[in-house]
Structure formats: C-alpha cells, structure tokens
Amino acid sequence: MNPDALKDIKPPVDFPPDYTLLYVILFLVFAAAAFFLLKYFLQQKKEPPTVPVKFSAFEIASKRLSLLVQKNYPAQGKIKEYFSELADIIRRYIEERFYLKAPEMTTQEFLEKISHGQELKSEHKQLLKEFLNVCDQVKFAKYSPAAKEIEEAFQLAKRFLEETRDGI
Numbered sequence: 001m002n003p004d005a006l007k008d009i010k011p012p013v014d015f016p017p018d019y020t021l022l023y024v025i026l027f028l029v030f031a032a033a034a035f036f037l038l039k040y041f042l043q044q045k046k047e048p049p050t051v052p053v054k055f056s057a058f059e060i061a062s063k064r065l066s067l068l069v070q071k072n073y074p075a076q077g078k079i080k081e082y083f084s085e086l087a088d089i090i091r092r093y094i095e096e097r098f099y100l101k102a103p104e105m106t107t108q109e110f111l112e113k114i115s116h117g118q119e120l121k122s123e124h125k126q127l128l129k130e131f132l133n134v135c136d137q138v139k140f141a142k143y144s145p146a147a148k149e150i151e152e153a154f155q156l157a158k159r160f161l162e163e164t165r166d167g168i
Contacts, residue, residue: 057093057096057097058093058097058161058165060092060093060096061089061090061092061093061096061161062161064085064089064092065086065089065154065157065158065161068082068085068086068089069154071085073085074147074150079138079144079145079150080138080139082150083134083135083138083139083153084135084139086135086153086154086157087131087132087135087136087139088103089157090102090128090131090132090157090160090161091103091110093161094128097164098119098120098164100113100114100117100119107132107133107135107136110132111125111128111129111132114128120164124160124163124164127156127159127160127163128160130156131153131156131157131160134149134153134156135153
C-alpha cells in the first residue's frame with residue numbers, strides 16, 4: 001500500500017446550533033404578552049357610544065337669535081348686517097322646521113311658495129311677509145329703520161319662532 005494513497009481524517013463536523021430552547025422561550029414570552037393584553041382589553045369598561053345631541057330647529061334659531069343680540073349690531077351702526085342675519089335665522093328655521101328651501105329662494109319666490117302651501121297658518125304667512133319685507137327694505141333699498149322698528153323686527157322674528165314652535 002502506498003502511503004500517499006491514504007488520506008488524512010476529516011476534521012470534526014459542526015452540528016447546527018439547537019434553537020429549540022430559544023423558540024420555547026420566545027413562544028412563552030409572546031403567549032404571556034398576548035394573555036396580559038387580552039386580559040387588559042377585556043377588563044376595560046366599555047363606555048357606551050356617545051350619541052350626538054340633536055337640537056330642534058326652534059332651539060337652534062333661539063340660540064342664534066341670542067348670539068345676534070350679543071353682537072349688538074344696531075349700536076355699531078351695522079343695521080344691514082343685523083337684518084341680513086335676522087332674516088337668515090328665520091329662513092334657516094323655516095328650512096329645518098318646515099322643510100322648505102327658504103334660504104335658496106328670493107323673498108318673492110318664497111312668499112309665493114308658502115301662499116299656496118299648507119305648512120303655515122295664514123296669520124303666520126302674513127307675519128312672515130311683513131318681517132321679510134322689512135328685512136328686504138333694509139338690505140336692498142338702503143332703508144334706515146328707527147330703533148323702535150329694529151326692535152319690532154326682532155320681536156316679529158321671535159314671535160314667529162314661538163308661534164310655530166310645536167306645530168301649525
């Protein structure tokens with residue numbers, strides 16, 4: 001036998017590392033974390049969902065009238081702005097309360113529509129006609145009402161709201 005024909009022994013083979021213990025530890029950590037998170041969320045008191053408060057058209061209009069009074073436009077000489085907002089409050093109230101698209105119509109169109117409709121009593125139609133005509137005179141004809149007329153217009157608006165509050 002030839003000594004060159006024999007080959008030397010191979011070095012020892014390394015076994016791949018055993019990660020079993022690491023996997024078991026990681027599994028236990030994740031399981032414990034999941035358990036505590038689940039327990040935490042289940043113990044949380046569930047608050048009932050908040051329901052948004054829906055205010056009536058009357059309540060909204062009344063609040064807007066109060067805010068308009070606080071702005072004190074007449075004392076500042078802003079009569080046109082005062083009457084514009086006052087008319088807008090009533091028109092939006094009518095839209096919400098009677099489902100008429102009052103803010104999008106001219107006064108004439110609106111008065112024509114309500115004259116044929118059954119939404120309002122005839123006395124309320126007349127009250128509304130007087131009120132909107134005064135507002136239009138101030139807004140478009142540059143009419144300057146006296147302090148008494150300004151208060152009367154406000155009272156007309158307030159009266160209309162009160163009388164149409166619960167129904168026709």
